[in-house]
Structure formats: structure tokens, C-alpha cells
Amino acid sequence: MDRRNFLKILGSGVAGAATGNLLTPGRTLAKETPSAKEFYGILVDTTRCIGCRRCELGCAEVNGLPVPDISESKNENLLKTIRKTSDTQYTIINRYETEKGKIFVPKRCMHCNQPGCVAACLVKAMRKRPSGQVTWDLNCIGCRLCMISCPFDIPKFEYNKAIPRIQKCNLCYDRYNNGVLPACVEVCPTQALMFGSRKQILEEGKRRIAANPDKYIEHIYGEYEVGGTSHLYLSSVPFEQIGFRKDLGTVAYPKYSTGFLYAVPFIFVLWPIVMLGINRATKKSKEDEEHHEEKEKH
Amino acid sequence: MNRKLIFFLVSIAYLILISYGLYSVYTVEATLRVKEPPKIKPENKIAIARTEIFGKLERPQVIFNHGKHEEAYKTEGCTACHPEKDGQVIFDFPMNLKKRDKTSVMNAYHDACIECHKKSAKKEKTGPVNCGDCHKEQERDLIVKHPKAEFDFYVHDKHVKKLKEKLGKDDCGLCHHSYDIEEEDEALRLVYEPGTEESCYYCHDLEKKRGPELKAIQNAAAQKGLSMRRASHQQCLNCHLKYQDEYLKKGDKEAVPTDCSKCHTGKYKTVAELEKVPRPDRDQKDKPFINIENSKMKGVTFDHKTHETYSRTCRSCHHETLNACNTCHSLTGKPEGNGINIAAAYHHAFSEHSCAGCHNKKKEDKKCAGCHHLIPAMDLETMNPKKETCAICHTGKKDQLPMPKPLSTAGLNQQKVKKEVEIKILEKEFEPSKFPHMDIINELVKISNDSKMATYFHRNLQTLCEGCHHRSAAEAEAQKDTPPNCKNCHMTAYDRQNLNKTTLLSAYHRQCLGCHEKMELEKGRKCTECHKAKPGDSQKIITMRNEKVVKQNTSIIINEWRPE
Structure with a gap:
């Protein structure tokens, strides 16, 4: 090996190492996160919800979905089972029996600050809008990675359609652009849902907890869960009792994968160099061999 | 040769870099899940772990059956295992504990248990001597917790009466004492003075943070190791042991218990059950x-x-x-x-x-x-x-306000105070809701009159009105003679300045339902009880249909309020 080759290898190695170092998780993430103050969201006060399902009705009307029957007799039967959102129901109400009686919990997309679905999307069909909404676009290729990546099991796929789409709550993005409140907030008869900027609803949630220390538990679900969400929940009982996962941690989901993804090119560049280096180091050069042979002859 | 060495060194450096990279990738925080250990009924068992000395245990804790040992040592008594001092049994185990380090405590336990088991093995069937028979692996995480015993007023009263019967006079000093911290002679510090009886918890509850004065005494108690647990066992059990034989001879087994489960019942008397029990008298004033x-x-x-x-x-x-x-x-x-x-x-x-x-x-x-x-x-x-x-409280007189007369709705103006109110806010979708105004007032009056505290504090009928007509602008309304309706303050649309302000629809629902829920009423919890369906299609929400109107209202809201 000549001097030039050696320098080439060393140079590319150093460059690789430098890029690798630049791309370690911690540094890049700070840039990626937009400031959460501007995000809009909804504060859901589960102590106020009366389970009338008008939000489901309002949601269906606005989004052109099949209108559900929300008559009382129907509700009683329907709420016996814990339901999930579906491709035709962006928001649903579940009923939980707890020590503090029946508690109704509206379930819909949490609109995470750093959504796993957005990070997983290959074609940027899922997007986190600057105003906080996580929306879906038509350029989706139907890979359904967003469904797997969501910790709340929200994006739903239209399996029974010829040209299927991903369906989920988009926090009434169109209505927001027209300056109208989300449909569910508009129709809620008890103001269990409060729309506002994330900062505003977080403050309001904390105020309610401080003013009624006996009524609420001292936790706002979504303040820190999976790096913070735009939907915040207040509750009078521990959240695991009303169907929320407590094992999600406070790390944003993309954070888990970005680290690994950045490591791929890092190893991709460096591993061949290492191998090559070891190979060069252990292989006897021709000169050496000849020299050796000559010695033996003598 | 030199070149080879350089190659080798460079590849080592790369290896280090790679491993550093992998390390930084795979050390992202993870959450822990803790499994809750199983619990058993304590009965007369004790879990011996002494984690304050041993720290993390090498072998599993020992679940010690105290009841069984009590049976076995009926004739020898407590002193077979527990030391005695000044004629009082001190409930420590093991007996001869000189140093409080790991090995000596361990040896003391092993000596005390195993020696005794070995000794009596010659005579009769006895306990185990092998390690695994006491330190059972399946009992490692078991929780044996005795519920706190409570010496409530009922028990206190029983003790006072029985002891008076026995001794012929009141002697609170049998149990109560105070600690004179300024006395120099250690032996004379524990004194009893009638009229100064207090609760054991004040000095012996070592976990509670106390003020400077009590803290000094608390520290003294802590130095002697007299926590609430040890102090009360010593005080109660010694006395019980003294009188037990007497009652046993009479055939009264329950009278002076020494079993764990007899005091640590886990059942506590409520205020109502204790109401008739006389309270201890230490010359407190009736109406200070x-x-x-x-x-x-x-x-x-x-x-x-x-x-x-x-x-x-x-x-x-x-x-x-x-x-x-x-x-x-x-x-x-x-x-x-x-x-x-x-x-x-x-x-x-x-x-x-x-x-x-x-x-x-x-x-x-x-x-x-x-x-x-x-x-x-x-x-x-x-x-x-x-x-x-x-x-109501701050009278400034040496007597309370007299108890007011029970409230009554007899004098109400029937024209102003309506018997029934119709609420028409969801008129387009449902029949108007009927609100039985007068019935509710009557019910509230009845509730208020039933409670002593409520009767005292609700001094007139207007107080009850404020329950629903809260913070009402009463003065302004009185001037114009408008009835105190909800819509005077609560608007139908969202408040453009404050999205959190209660709308009329929400005010009705939360006021009515909140009250019904808090009072645990069966009535009025279902939608149809107030909202009778209108004939025809009532499925769709009217506000959504008039989207133009809604848009006009709310567009101003968000536009004004969106951060620039």
C-alpha cells in the first residue's frame, strides 16, 4: 500500500467519524422540536363529561361520516364495551366503572408534540402542522407504518375500500383554518372540552387542579407523556383506571428511532474501513515476503 | 513494520468510535415496571427482616409464627425469649444483643432460635434447624403487616372504668406520664401530674415532625428506642400480663388479650359509634x-x-x-x-x-x-x-348566637318564586325541560333543618338560594327587579375573550348534573328525564346546521386570539 492510498482511507474515515459525531441523537433533536407554545389542543376534563356522545355526532356531521345513533337507550348498551376509534369514528366515548363511579372518557388522536406516526411515515403524508394538528395527506402509499408506530392506537385503515385511506382525527384542521372551533368542542354541552393553545389549556388544567385538590389527581395526562401531547386529560382517578397507558414514558417516540437510524450510516461508513484496516495490518506485504525468502536462502 | 502499526492503531481507534456510537444509541431511558408483592393475613405471624441492619437480604426473610411459640411457652412465659428489666418485660428479641452490626445480630438470632430448637428436640417435636426451613424462598417478597391498633375513646373508657373498679380510685398515672426534660436526674424525669394527661403519640410517634419543644422530648424517646410501637407494647402488654392470670382463672379468656390479632384487628370505630362514649375529662372548659x-x-x-x-x-x-x-x-x-x-x-x-x-x-x-x-x-x-x-362565629360575646328557628318556605311570594321553570335552550331539538323549582327549595330546606351545623350556619332562606344562584349580581338585579336568571351572566355563544368561561348550555348541565351527582340522586341522571324527544327527526345537532352563524361567532374568537 502506498502513501496516497493510506491517506485516502484515513481521510474518508475521519470524515465519516465527523459526520457520525454530528448526527448523534441529542444534538439534532433540539433543532427538530418546534416550540410547543404555539400548538393548539384540547383540554379534556373527564370529570365533566356526561357521556352524551354529542361529540361523536358533531364529529361525524362535520367530517361526512355515518351519523351514529346517540339516543339514550342505544348509549346504555353501547357503552358496556370499551370501544376503539375506527375509520368511520374519529372520536368515541368510553365508560369506565371506577371507585368514583362511572367515568366517561372521550378518546381520539392525542396530537403528540413529536408524533411517532409522522416520524414513521415514508412519504410525509402524516404531518405535524405548525399549529399543532397531526394531519394526513393523499400522497399516502398505504404502508400502515403510522398505525404500528402510534402508542395510542389511533390511525385506522379503510380495509373495506378499493382505494383505502388512513383515517383519524385531524383536530378539525379545515375548521381551524376557517377560524371555527373543532366540532366536538362546539357541541359539548358541559364544556368538558376546552380548545386553546397548549400553554393556555395547560395553565387552565393546573388551575383547576389547584382549585379543587380533592376532585382531581395531581397529574395532567399528556403534559409529559411521550414528550407531550396537544390533547391533555384531567381525571379524578389514576389514569390507568380509565384506559390510559402509564408505561409510555416521557420520551418522544421518534427519539427512540432517530438514534438508531442515525447510527446506520455511521456504521455503514466505518465498518468497511475497520475491516480494511485490520486486513491491511495483518496481511504480509509482498516486499516483506520476498525479503523473508531471500533471508532463508542465504 | 511501522506502517502496519499505524494501520492497527487507526483501526483500534475506529473500533472505539463505533462502540461509543452504539453505546450512545442504546442507552435511551427506559421505564421500569414494579410488580406488587403478595400480602397474607398476618394472624399471629411476624416477618423478621431487620432491613435497617442487614440492608439487602442475602437469604429470604423469616416468617415467624409468634402464636405457636406462645402456645409452646405457656408455662415459662414471655421471659423465655424476651429480656426483663426492673420487673418489666421488654419485648426485644434476641435477648443478648450487645452490638448492632450485621454479624452479631445474625449470630444472636441464629443462636437464640437454633439453640432452643436443638435443645427441645430431645424432648419433643420442635422447630427447624436447617437454613432453608426458616428462610423459605417462596416467602421472600411476602408482606406481613399488622394493621395499626387503635386505643380509641371506647377502649379508653373501658380501661378507666375497669381499673377504677379494681383499684377503687382513678389512677391515670398507670399509663399516662410526662417527661420533664429539664430535670437533671435521669431517674426522676418520668413524672405524672394529674390533669396533664396527653396522647402517647405526641412524644413517642417518632416519624412525625414536631416543633422545637416537643422535638427535644421526641429525641430523648428516640434515643431510648421508644418508638410508638415499642413503647405501647411495653406499656400495654406488661399490664395485661399482670392481670391476665386473674381473669384466666375466672374463665374469661377475652378480657385481657395478649394475642397480636386481638388488638391489631384492623377495624376502627366511626365517629357515630363513638358519639355516646364519654370523653376523658381533664378539666377542659365547656365553652371557652x-x-x-x-x-x-x-x-x-x-x-x-x-x-x-x-x-x-x-x-x-x-x-x-x-x-x-x-x-x-x-x-x-x-x-x-x-x-x-x-x-x-x-x-x-x-x-x-x-x-x-x-x-x-x-x-x-x-x-x-x-x-x-x-x-x-x-x-x-x-x-x-x-x-x-x-x-356567625365572631360574635364578640361570651355566648354563641342562639340557634335560629328552622327555615320555612311559608312566607315566600308565590308570584316571584316560580313553582316550575321551563328551560328552552335546546328547544329546537327537544321539548322544553321542566324544572321543579319549588320542590327543590322544599327539599333543600328539609336537608338544612335536619343538620345541626347547617341550621346554625344557614341563618335565613336566602342563604339556600345562593346554592344555585351563586355569585349572582343580587344588588343590580334587585334595582331593576329582574329575576336572577342564569342567562343574565352566562352567554349562549363562547365568550370571545375567554374560551374557558361557562356557556349557558354548559352552565345548566353542570349545575343540574353536578348537584344530582354529588347528592347521589337516582333521579335526573338520564338525558331523557329532562329532554323529552320531539316528534320527528331529532338526531342532528342544530348548531352544526347553522354553520354560518357559528362561523361568524367563532372566527372572531380565534382570529383575535391567535398569537401574532
């Missing part, structure tokens, strides 16, 4: 007049005697020594009172020891909570408390 010098407020006459029956212990109000509140709490706050001034001591909204805190707690009762859950505690938002409200 509380008048703080230099304070702006008038004095309060406090009915101590009746309040005694409202709580389970003296400690629930007198949280540190049985002194009057103003010995530690002054107008400006003293270090003895933890800096809490006397006003806060009486009025703190959430404290268990303050007047207001306890009254607020009472208001959470289902009969009261219907109205009171929406009324902010007076002490929290003292925007403009009414003079009359304060004057």
Missing part, C-alpha cells in the same frame, strides 16, 4: 371564649363540649400537645407554631386541624355537596366575604 388580643376580629365562643363528640381523637384538632391553639400560633406567627399565624390556624381551608378545614370536610357530605361543591371555600377566595357570614 377565644379572644385574641389586638386582633381585628371579635372574639369567638367555641362550643368545645359538643365538638368533642365530632372527632375520633383529641389529636384530630390538637395536633401537638393538648394546649390551646394560641399557645403556639400568634397573630404574627411564632417558630413554635411553624410560622403559621393564628388566623390561618383557625381558617386554613384544607387543614385537618383548623375550624374551617374541618367544616369544609363536612360540606363534602353528599347532602351538602350538591350546593357546596360549586361554592368556593370562603377561606380560599376571600374577595368579599359578607359581614354576616363572619359574624
